[in-house]
Amino acid sequence: MRFSVPTRRPRAESIVPMINVVFLLLIFFLMSADLRAPPPVDVHLPDADVALAQLPPGALYAAADGTLAFGPSRGAAALQAAVAGGTVVLRADRDLPGADLARLLARLAALGATEVRLVTEAG
Numbered sequence: 677m678r679f680s681v682p683t684r685r686p687r688a689e690s691i692v693p694m695i696n697v698v699f700l701l702l703i704f705f706l707m708s709a710d711l712r713a714p715p716p717v718d719v720h721l722p723d724a725d726v727a728l729a730q731l732p733p734g735a736l737y738a739a740a741d742g743t744l745a746f747g748p749s750r751g752a753a754a755l756q757a758a759v760a761g762g763t764v765v766l767r768a769d770r771d772l773p774g775a776d777l778a779r780l781l782a783r784l785a786a787l788g789a790t791e792v793r794l795v796t797e798a799g
Contacts, residue, residue, distance in 0.1 A: 715767070716745035722796050723771040735795065736764055736778060740771035759787040767795045 746754035
């Protein structure tokens with residue numbers, strides 16, 4: 677009985693180099709990406725000569741049209757959520773009228789805010 681010699685299959689290409697390239701690209705894009713959540717409302721901060729060194733996390737946003745946002749909360753709920761910590765970090769738009777800002781500060785004081793820090797951009 678004569679057995680035939682099986683034919684050899686060609687060796688498949690190695691997929692390891694492609695996996696290495698994909699992981700390197702993944703690492704590159706993760707390192708170069710901005711992973712912060714975008715602000716809830718569009719705010720253009722006023723200019724200042726000195727920037728604050730360290731701010732507590734979370735900020736109350738006040739847009740130029742008077743829209744208030746703190747995380748997912750909007751309006752009066754945003755004010756309540758911002759005051760819960762005592763110190764309020766306020767990111768008010770530079771085009772927000774001064775009278776509206778004064779009313780907002782009075783509302784924050786009435787709700788029990790012990791300190792309000794106005795965030796500015798270094799000019």
